[in-house]
Amino acid sequence: MASRQRYDFLLYGIFVAAILLAPLMLEEFWLNRIAKYLVFGMLGVAVALSWGYAGILNLGQGLFFGAGAYMLAMSLKLASPTSLQQGSDKPVPDFMLWNAEPGALTQLCCINKGSFIWLPFQSQWFGVAMGIVLPVAIATITGMIVFRNRISGVFVSIITLALVLLVRLLVIDAQPLTNGFNRLTDLAWLTIGAFQFDPYSRATYYLVAIALSLVLVGARLLVSTRAGLILQATRDDETRARYLGLDVPSYQIFFFVVSAAICGFAGMLYVMVSEFASPTFMDLSFSITMVVWAAVGGRSSILGACVGAILINMIEAKVSETKALVEVWKAVVGLIFVLVVLYLPRGLGGFAHDLLDRWRARNAEAVPDEGLVAERRDTVAERG
Amino acid sequence: MAATALTIDGLEVSFGSVKAVNNVTMTIAEGELRVLLGANGAGKTTLMDLISGRTHSTRGHIHLYDTEITNWQEHRIARAGIGRKFQIPSVFRELTVRQNFEVASCRNPSVFANLGFGFSRQTLARIEEVLAIVDLRDKADVTAAYLSHGQTQWLELGLLMLQDPKVILLDEPTAGMTAAETKKTAKIINSMRGKHTLLVVEHDMAFVREIAERITVLHLGEVLAEGDIASIETDQAVRRAYLGSRSIS
Amino acid sequence: MIDTMFIGLSLSSILLLVALGLAITYGAMGVINMAHGEMVMLGAYTAVLSRIWLDANIVMAIPIAFVVTAIVGLVIERVIVRRLYGRLLDTLLATWGIAILIQQAIRLELGLSFFGIHVEGLGPGLQNVPVPAALQGTFHLAGVEINTYRAFIIVVTIALAAVTWLLLQRTSIGMQVRAIIRNPKMAAACGVDVARVNALTFAFGSGLAGIAGVMMSGFKTVFPDMGTPMVVDGFLVVVVGGVGSLLGSVLSAGLLGEINSVVAALKNDTIARAVIFGVVILIIVVKPKGLFSFRGR
Numbered sequence: 001m002a003s004r005q006r007y008d009f010l011l012y013g014i015f016v017a018a019i020l021l022a023p024l025m026l027e028e029f030w031l032n033r034i035a036k037y038l039v040f041g042m043l044g045v046a047v048a049l050s051w052g053y054a055g056i057l058n059l060g061q062g063l064f065f066g067a068g069a070y071m072l073a074m075s076l077k078l079a080s081p082t083s084l085q086q087g088s089d090k091p092v093p094d095f096m097l098w099n100a101e102p103g104a105l106t107q108l109c110c111i112n113k114g115s116f117i118w119l120p121f122q123s124q125w126f127g128v129a130m131g132i133v134l135p136v137a138i139a140t141i142t143g144m145i146v147f148r149n150r151i152s153g154v155f156v157s158i159i160t161l162a163l164v165l166l167v168r169l170l171v172i173d174a175q176p177l178t179n180g181f182n183r184l185t186d187l188a189w190l191t192i193g194a195f196q197f198d199p200y201s202r203a204t205y206y207l208v209a210i211a212l213s214l215v216l217v218g219a220r221l222l223v224s225t226r227a228g229l230i231l232q233a234t235r236d237d238e239t240r241a242r243y244l245g246l247d248v249p250s251y252q253i254f255f256f257v258v259s260a261a262i263c264g265f266a267g268m269l270y271v272m273v274s275e276f277a278s279p280t281f282m283d284l285s286f287s288i289t290m291v292v293w294a295a296v297g298g299r300s301s302i303l304g305a306c307v308g309a310i311l312i313n314m315i316e317a318k319v320s321e322t323k324a325l326v327e328v329w330k331a332v333v334g335l336i337f338v339l340v341v342l343y344l345p346r347g348l349g350g351f352a353h354d355l356l357d358r359w360r361a362r363n364a365e366a367v368p369d370e371g372l373v374a375e376r377r378d379t380v381a382e383r384g
Numbered sequence: 385m386a387a388t389a390l391t392i393d394g395l396e397v398s399f400g401s402v403k404a405v406n407n408v409t410m411t412i413a414e415g416e417l418r419v420l421l422g423a424n425g426a427g428k429t430t431l432m433d434l435i436s437g438r439t440h441s442t443r444g445h446i447h448l449y450d451t452e453i454t455n456w457q458e459h460r461i462a463r464a465g466i467g468r469k470f471q472i473p474s475v476f477r478e479l480t481v482r483q484n485f486e487v488a489s490c491r492n493p494s495v496f497a498n499l500g501f502g503f504s505r506q507t508l509a510r511i512e513e514v515l516a517i518v519d520l521r522d523k524a525d526v527t528a529a530y531l532s533h534g535q536t537q538w539l540e541l542g543l544l545m546l547q548d549p550k551v552i553l554l555d556e557p558t559a560g561m562t563a564a565e566t567k568k569t570a571k572i573i574n575s576m577r578g579k580h581t582l583l584v585v586e587h588d589m590a591f592v593r594e595i596a597e598r599i600t601v602l603h604l605g606e607v608l609a610e611g612d613i614a615s616i617e618t619d620q621a622v623r624r625a626y627l628g629s630r631s632i633s
Numbered sequence: 634m635i636d637t638m639f640i641g642l643s644l645s646s647i648l649l650l651v652a653l654g655l656a657i658t659y660g661a662m663g664v665i666n667m668a669h670g671e672m673v674m675l676g677a678y679t680a681v682l683s684r685i686w687l688d689a690n691i692v693m694a695i696p697i698a699f700v701v702t703a704i705v706g707l708v709i710e711r712v713i714v715r716r717l718y719g720r721l722l723d724t725l726l727a728t729w730g731i732a733i734l735i736q737q738a739i740r741l742e743l744g745l746s747f748f749g750i751h752v753e754g755l756g757p758g759l760q761n762v763p764v765p766a767a768l769q770g771t772f773h774l775a776g777v778e779i780n781t782y783r784a785f786i787i788v789v790t791i792a793l794a795a796v797t798w799l800l801l802q803r804t805s806i807g808m809q810v811r812a813i814i815r816n817p818k819m820a821a822a823c824g825v826d827v828a829r830v831n832a833l834t835f836a837f838g839s840g841l842a843g844i845a846g847v848m849m850s851g852f853k854t855v856f857p858d859m860g861t862p863m864v865v866d867g868f869l870v871v872v873v874g875g876v877g878s879l880l881g882s883v884l885s886a887g888l889l890g891e892i893n894s895v896v897a898a899l900k901n902d903t904i905a906r907a908v909i910f911g912v913v914i915l916i917i918v919v920k921p922k923g924l925f926s927f928r929g930r
Contacts, residue, residue, distance in 0.1 A: 057722050151921050154665065154721060158872055159914050165865065166910035173903045226490055227498035229479070233487040236476040243436060244547050245462035247493050254495045284861060288729055295726055324747070327740050327757075334733030341727040342716060 005224070007356060012220060012303055016213045023202050031205040035273045037313040038212045040293065042266040044309035045219050047294035048302045050259040053223050054252055055235030059287050060160030063167055064135035064260040066281035068267025070171070070184070071134055073277035074118060075127025078108075079188035091122065094186070095179045112176045124191065128268065135264030136257055143253035150249075152238065161284065168282035183278040190272050199273050208269050212306075215262055219302050222258065231255055292333070296340050297347050304349015387449065389414040389581035390551050395434060395444035404430045406605040408444070412551075417573075417582040419592050421616070422602035423625075428585045429471065431602070432553045435583075436468045437461040448551060463493060467549035467580075471556045473536040477529040481520050481539060484528055485511045488546040510546065517575055518542040519568070534565035541572055552576065554584045558591050570594045601625075635777050637898045638891065643783035645890025646790035650845035651863050652870035652882045653797060654838025660877035661814045662831050664714055665725040669867060670860025671735040672702045672839045676846025677855040678739060681760045685753050690765040691851050695789070698843040705735075706839025710832045718831075732860065739857045760855040768851075786848050793841060794883065800837075801879070810834055814877050842867075869913045875923025884925055889913075 019038060023031055043065065050056045077083060083091035096111050109116050120126045142163065146156055172180045189196040197204045222228055234241045234248045241248050271277050280286065290309070297308015312333070319329045344351055390412040397405050405427045412418050420428045433439035435446055437458040446454045453461050462468075476484050489507045490498060503511075515521045518538040523531065528539060537557060544552050557573065558566045566588065573595055576582065586592050592599070592613070599616045601608045603625045609616060616622055651673060658664045679698035683689040689697070709731055717724045738744070742755040754760060768782045801807035809830045812820040821827045845863075853859070870889055874881030889909055897905035916924060 057725075145918055149918055149921070151917065154725075155872070155917055155921055157722070157725070158868065159917055161865070162869065162910040162914050166907050166914070169903050169907040169910070173901070173907065221501075222499075225499050225501055226486070226503070227495050229483060230487055230490060230498060232479060233476040233484075236478050237474055239458075240470075240474040240476065240543075241487070242458045243462050243468050244488050244543065245459050245493055246487075246490070247459050250493075250495050284865065291726065292729075327737055331734055331737035331741070334730040334737065337730030337733070338713060338727050341723050341730070342713065345720075345723065 007360075008220070008303075012217060015303060015307065016216070019209045019212065020206075022209075023205055028200055028202070031202060032200045032273060033317060034314075035199075035205045035208040036270065037310045037317075038208050039266050039270045039273060040290075040309040040313050041306040042212050042215055042262060042269070043290045044293050044297060044305035044307075045215055045302050046259045046262040046266070047290050048297075048299055048305035049219055049223070049255060049262070051291065051294060052298075052300035052302075052305070053228065053235065054231055054255045054259075056252065056256060057154075057157045057291070058160045058256070058259070059157045059284070059291070060162075060164035061259070061263050061290050062282045062284075062287035063160070063164040064139060064263035065267040065270070065286075066164075066167070066171075066277070066279070067134045067138060068131040068264030069271045069277040069281055070178070070267075071121075071130040071264075072127045072190075072268040072271045073184040073187055074121040075124045076187035076190065076271065077184050078118065078122050079124060079191070080186050081188075082186040093118070093179070093184075095182065096176065099176055114174070114177050117177070131268040132261055132264050135260045135267075139257045139260030140253065143256040144249075147249035147252040147256070161287070164282050164287055165284060168279050171279050171282065178279075181279060183276050185276045187271065187275050187277075197272055199275055204272060208273065211265070211269060215265070216302065216306055219258075219262070223302065227251065227254070292337050295347055296336060298349020298351070298353075299347060301347070301349030301353065304347055304352070308348060387414045388412070388447075389416070389449060390435070390583070391445075391447040392431075392435070393445045393447070395431070395441050395446065397430065397434060397439060397441045397443075403605050405434060405441075408602070408605070408607055410600055410607060410610070412581055412583060414550075414581055415578055417577050417584065417595060417597050419596040419599045420583065420585045420602060421587075421592070421599055422608075425604070426602040427605040428602055429555055430605075432468065432555055432583075432585065435461075436466055436553060459493065462547070462549070465550035466553065467544040467547045467551070468553040469537075469540050469544060469555060469557060471559060471585075473533070473540050475528045475536055475539050475543065478527060480525050480527055481515070481531070482511065482524045484539060485514060485542060485546055488543040514542045514545050517545065518572055534561050534568070537561070537565075537569065538572060541569075541576075545576065549580065551581045551583065554582065554586075556585055556587065558586065558588050566591055637894050639777075639779060639783060640898075641891035641894030642887070643780075643786045643890075644894055645887045646786050647845050647849055648866055648870050648890050649883060649886035650790055650793065650841050650848075651867035652874070652886055653794070653879070654841045655864075655867045656871045656874070656877075656879055656882040657810065657814075657834050657838050659871055660879075661810055661817070661834055662714075662718065663721055663724075663817075664717070664835075665721060665728065665868070666714070666835075666838075667725055667728040667864055668709060668731040668735060669728075669839070669842055670862070670864030671732045672706060672842035672860070673846035673849065673863045674739070674855075674857065674860035675702050675705060675735065676843030677762075677850040677853075677859065678754065678760070678846075679843065680762045680847045680850040681754045681855055684762055691762060691768070691847060692765065694847050695844055698847045699840040702843025702846070703836040703840035707832055707836040709839075710835035714835065715828065715831070732864075736857045736860070757857060760850075762850040762855065764851045782851055786851075789844070789848065793844065797837075797841070797879075806830065806833065866909075869909070873913055873916050873924055875925045878923065878925050881923055881925030885923075888924075 022034060026034065043061065046061060050058050077093050078091040082094045085094055085097060090107055092106055092108050092111055096115060097106060100106060100111050104111055108118050146159055151159065171178050189198060197207060230241070230246055231251050234246070234251050238248050267281065293309035293312055294305035296312060297306065298304030316329055319325050340347060388411050392408055392410050395405055395408045396403065408431060420431065422428050430439060434441050437456050440455045445452055448464055448466060451464060453464055476487060479487070486503060489503060489511060492498060515524055518541055520535060520539060520542065523535065528536065531539060541557070558569050561569060570591060573582070584595070596613050598610065598612055600610045601616060601622050608625055609619045609622050611619070651669065655666065655669055658666050676698040679701050680691055680694040683694040683697055713727055713731065714724060717727055739755055740757045742752045745752060746756070764782050768785050771778045771780050773779070801811060809820065809825045812823070812825055813827060813830060817827060870882055870886045873889065874885035892912060893905045893909055896908045
């Protein structure tokens with residue numbers, strides 16, 4: 001086991017080095033794109049944590065991503081020059097002005113019903129803090145209700161799915177407050193001190209790459225704590241864990257919340273890189289797409305899920321350069337997904353692990369059992 | 385006289401119109417090994433469900449030493465000091481044997497207390513000890529799903545040893561085992577004796593003779609008889625109700 | 634108000650047709666078929682193509698769509714789903730992949746668009762299907778003005794639900810399906826050819842969804858993505874009704890359809906759907922086994 005972990009951390013080291021050194025070889029235009037994919041890689045980490053390790057298939061991760069994105073976007077919107085159109089120094093989002101009732105007071109407090117909730121977002125750091133606090137709060141409440149009531153399996157998936165679609169509709173319906181389908185655009189850049197994070201700059205890329213490295217290594221360490229081990233035990237057999245005296249729901253809630261916090265964080269980074277927040281973040285297809293990335297990369301491997309997300313998106317970007325192939329690519333993704341579920345249920349990551357085990361078994365003849373174990377592990381995964 | 389480990393007093397539960405357990409009263413002394421006998425539907429497993437909190441009783445009380453644990457949640461009962469082995473072996477199938485034992489060794493139930501790495505030297509030594517007792521040392525790094533049926537049962541017994549509860553409930557620990565495996569199981573259970581108070585449901589009379597001190601016979605949810613093995617085997621009421629006219633084989 | 638209730642009933646009808654197939658495949662086979670929505674979409678496109686190429690109206694398209702979608706369903710079951718029995722969440726993921734494939738097949742006109750061939754009625758655009766004159770307008774019943782097309786939807790659904798019920802209760806294959814719903818292993822042990830029955834059930838459920846698609850094409854725009862919300866709604870109906878309980882699905886389709894149309898009349902369509910999601914979450918939390926279930930899976 002110990003040497004297995006050594007290989008693991010070696011791989012993590014290689015990955016981190018690769019994303020940190022990438023700017024030396026890439027043009028600035030690509031940096032922005034790759035930064036986006038690194039954000040998606042972070043979503044892969046979140047999915048692997050909750051699905052692979054906790055056995056909770058959350059089909060509403062987009063809710064937390066969207067919550068993080070909107071919180072930061074609201075602050076950056078108010079900081080944008082477009083919010084100072086009415087001539088005063090008090091910012092009001094442009095779309096509120098366009099839709100204001102004639103004669104309404106053009107101030108954030110009362111330009112329309114509810115616009116006052118934007119007031120604290122005049123501070124950028126309030127938006128940044130809320131980008132984590134809100135997803136964590138939603139996840140804590142949801143988790144308490146769901147897991148304390150011992151709801152499990154596909155029912156958790158359906159509740160999270162219904163929740164993300166519910167919030168998406170509310171955001172769309174609250175057009176005067178959120179700009180609905182028209183998204184929050186024309187955002188300012190995040191500013192720290194006097195430094196502005198231009199989305200196309202190296203600085204922004206490094207911010208995202210370092211954030212991903214920290215999240216990745218943090219998540220990997222988290223699952224190798226005792227709590228991480230217990231979490232995997234609850235995934236295998238909730239009842240057994242309960243009869244050993246473990247408070248199963250508290251473990252499920254904790255990791256559900258951690259996964260949500262990562263999604264919220266990713267949402268904020270995405271807003272920095274792509275300069276908009278949209279209700280499409282909370283589309284069902286986006287949440288399921290995240291699961292696809294993790295499944296292809298390997299649901300039970302944090303690094304695998306992360307790399308899976310980045311790879312799929314990079315291939316997609318390459319393919320999409322030829323216009324005619326955009327729609328074909330989507331079909332190919334569908335096909336890959338079917339094939340992975342059928343033939344590689346543990347994804348590329350699991351496949352790599354097995355290869356590694358087999359290679360090590362051949363090198364160390366002393367443990368002939370190992371290769372056998374690796375093969376049999378496939379059948380275990382298939383049960384799940 | 386030893387303290388009373390488990391007191392069951394007037395316990396009742398009904399499923400629909402059927403009283404699965406009806407006014408059961410029994411006490412088990414500290415360190416005792418008690419065997420529960422009874423035909424299918426006599427209420428043995430239901431009684432275990434009631435003690436371990438899986439089913440909630442409609443009447444009566446259960447005390448663990450001086451603490452009333454009636455109708456608590458399962459993990460609280462477990463933490464109070466009652467461990468349970470299921471009829472169908474239940475282990476963490478995708479973890480290795482050693483990892484299974486590590487999970488069972490986690491004393492502190494809270495998430496935040498377990499955010500650290502590794503285990504104390506003492507715990508690790510204890511895990512080695514248990515690995516030896518249940519004879520799974522050379523399988524320590526094997527994923528539990530690949531153990532044989534008997535090995536899985538021993539793994540679950542090992543989990544209980546590491547959980548180290550005061551009272552252990554064993555539901556048919558030898559079900560589906562070969563004769564050799566049954567013998568080994570008897571050895572493991574005998575090694576647990578004294579350190580824990582044990583309540584065992586069992587059908588296999590050869591096995592019962594091997595381990596039993598006192599026996600309680602349940603019939604249609606009620607206590608029919610209680611005594612040592614010799615007195616139970618000759619008890620007329622037991623013969624009529626449970627064994628029919630045949631003698632115990 | 635009665636008008637609103639009536640709209641709700643027609644909505645419920647569509648929901649029910651979609652949900653019946655899901656209820657059977659999920660209840661009997663333990664398969665979460667995310668491609669079920671695409672059967673609705675294919676049904677709708679069958680109506681589009683029947684009008685263009687066969688000059689057939691909606692009523693005539695119903696049997697065609699049933700056959701087409703049933704065959705597609707049968708192929709999906711034989712080629713992919715049958716390898717995934719017992720892996721509930723994997724079926725969800727694999728069928729999601731299938732759903733994308735079917736959507737892209739329509740968008741890319743079955744791949745023909747590459748060779749410059751365009752099939753009228755397919756492609757990424759929006760399509761509309763006119764309702765035949767006989768089903769347009771309204772009629773009066775007991776003093777209430779009723780939309781003829783909505784009444785048509787309700788009548789067809791009642792007829793199909795009755796047929797489904799008869800098939801399940803009165804035929805030997807129906808009895809086998811019920812046996813599988815209760816206990817698939819036992820059914821197999823008793824000589825039921827589970828693989829064959831599952832395939833037929835899957836095909837039948839797909840066919841019903843196809844019919845729902847034909848009827849939807851009469852009052853909604855047809856486009857390649859239209860299936861996704863339908864499969865979500867269908868699942869909500871099944872879960873609320875209780876897995877494995879067909880009567881539960883009927884009642885919960887009625888409940889959700891009515892809530893939708895009442896809230897839509899009071900506020901708007903967006904809020905109506907939001908309310909539906911809220912209600913469903915509440916029901917799962919309070920009664921995870923569904924409102925009318927006899928068994929959880």
